[in-house]
Amino acid sequence: MTAKGTFDTANWTPQPPFDDRDGVTLGLVTLDKTWHGDLTGTSVVTMLIATTPVEESRSYVAIERVEGTLDGRRGSFVVQHDATADEGERSLRIRVVADSATGELRGLRGEIGIVVAPDGGHSYTFDYTL
Template identity: 45%
Template sequence: MTMRASGPFEVKLASQSAAPGIESAQLGRHTIDKRFSGDLEATSLGEMLSAGGNVQGSAGYVAIERVTGTLHDKRGSFVLQHTGTMNRGVPSLSISVVPDSGTEELAGISGSMQIQIEQGKHSYVFDYSLP
């Protein structure tokens, strides 16, 4: 059975230096530090790589973050994988749980998350299943 969790979150992105030897690739690199509230009471830490396109409003990013806390009162952690693009201002984003990344009471979790940003405030909708 698929469950739905939702709520607000706060995110801090911190720019990082390029990995040694790949500076000429001109990739953006950031650390991710999030605090989820609502049905998911958790923190997450992760990393993001991004690249801009040659046309204004075009870019892409990938990210991995480990989420640790409680989801509808079940404790544990899981990993989210992000793939996002902006095609001349039109966004596309996919965020899914990495298979078999769940721990403790969240072992076996699967699902996908949507992020909404309205007036600078972030929120999530997380559709997930547990065995």
């Protein structure tokens, strides 16, 4: 099955870097999301970020708990993010953590793809099984 829609981000909260040397910075950021479309609800993202002296080379990993309704089924689930940018060449994988879903979403598996529009808006495609 496939769910589609958009999401908004808010409350981007960076913590002071926990490691900063030789132009490479390691930090922690939290943010909130509101999901719209086939997936409606909210989530909190906790991410570890690595930035480098090259503006277009960076990385992040994150854990995100989503609470809401997916195609009429209510519950929560956790996703894991793995993202890199190598001089602008980007890679992003967001997967449901196995057996993390609750409520009517128990058994959920899948991957979420994200597209960032030129105006900064975000849309998603969530390919999943229940």
